Amino acid sequence: MTTTLTDRYLAATLRSVPADRRDEIDTELRASIADMIDGRTADGVDAATAERDVLNELGDPAQLAASYANRRLQLIGPEYYLAWQRLLIVLVSTIPAIVGTVVGVVQATTSDNVGGAIGAGISTAINVALQIAFWVTAVFALLERLGTSLNLPRWSVDRLPDSSARRDTNLADTCASIVMLLLFIGFLPWQHFQTVVGDDGRLPIIDPALWTSWLPVLIAVLLGTIVLELAKYRARRWTGRLVLVNVVLNLAYAVPVIWLLLTDRFFNPDFVAHFAWLRDGGVDTVSRISVVVIVAITIWDIIDSALKAPAPPPNPHPTPPHPHPHPTPTPLIMRLAAV
Structure with missing residues (x-):
């Protein structure tokens, strides 16, 4: 046949x-x-x-x-694509950087190899980003194959942004900033109670005496910065008042920390004595580098917020000059002299 x-x-x-x-x-x-x-x-x-x-x-x-067979020939179809894209962007733009930073800081405080700590942080961040991309994509592909509804609200013109109220801040940046601030706030008590030198004794990095003076103040400033991030997101952009608050918070954090670093009051003396490279002048190098970084970040953040704040609109109805201006009042001392 x-x-x-x-x-x-x-x-x-x-x-x-x-x-x-x-x-x-x-x-x-x-x-x-x-x-x-x-x-x-x-x-x-x-x-x-x-x-x-x-x-x-x-x-x-x-x-x-x-x-x-009514079988899809794409990994993520149009019905699920935008939800997958938005979630992936939020997760990849925040979590890898946070995890990588934490790993790098921990590695740097538990070993003398600073370069290795930076490499470990970068490697961890890349690995976390790949894992997030894989598992988020796999979950969405499975949901699509099973025909699971995401129950997303139907789009309508009511969801269009107001062109007159342009948003200069986004949720991903705000969340990333808040998470980083919370991690740094959590690091302060963590380094006090968790040993980082490999022995059984507690050896804080920061001088424990600062808990009765400057550390609570710095934590309060960091919490105030979190409130500022929320206020900026709610206002949709930097405003003049928010810029002023940002300047105050930046100076309230930078000035005490710089003063503590330059006067050798920031690091725990026992922690410095435990490492030969810190004891032999390394702590001065670390302090100077830290001061330069803090100054640069502070200046950059203040300038950046000021540039992003909108200029006040011109007065559309300026007050016309008075046709008969009042005479300039004579100073009291001149009137007394005239008498």
Whole structure:
């Protein structure tokens, strides 16, 4: 028995459709192909050429089988794509940086290899980003294959942003800033109670005496910065008042820390004595570098917030000059002299 192109095409198509539908699809598709071939031969095309043209027009058998089986041929379809994209951007833009920073700080405080600590932090951040991208994509692909509804609200024009109230802050940046601040606040008590030198004794990095003076103040300033981030997000952008508060909070944090670093009151003396490179002048280098970094970040943050704040709008109804200005009042000392 001679096998035709149509037989081979149908065999390739039917192997990818449910078994209980193969006879039905075979009959339907074979009849459609025959009708299309007859239509072309009626126009004068020979049967072999007509058959080849019809099968080429139908396309890849695997794609045709997917349409019969109602099977998606994309990993993330349009119904789920935007939700997948938005969630992935939020997670990848915040979590890897946070985890990498924490790992780098812990490595730097438990070993003398600063370069290795930086490398460990970067490597961890990349690995976390890849894991997030893989698992988020896998979950969304599974949800789509199972036909699980995300119950997302239907889009309408009511959700269009107001062009007159442009937002210069986004949720991802705000969340990232708040998480970093919370991690730093948590690091302060953590370094006090958790040893970082590998022995059984507690050896804080920061001088424990500061808990009765400056550390509570610095924590209060950091909490105030969190409130500032929330206020900035609610206001949609930097405003003049928020810039002023930002200047105050920056100076309230930078000035005490710089003073403590320059007067050798920031680091725990026992912690410095435990490491030879710190004891032999390394702590002075660390302090100077820290001061330069703090000054640079403070100046940059203040300038950046000031540049992003909108300029006050001009007065659309300026007060016209008075036609008969009042005479300048004579100073009291001159009037007394005149008397």
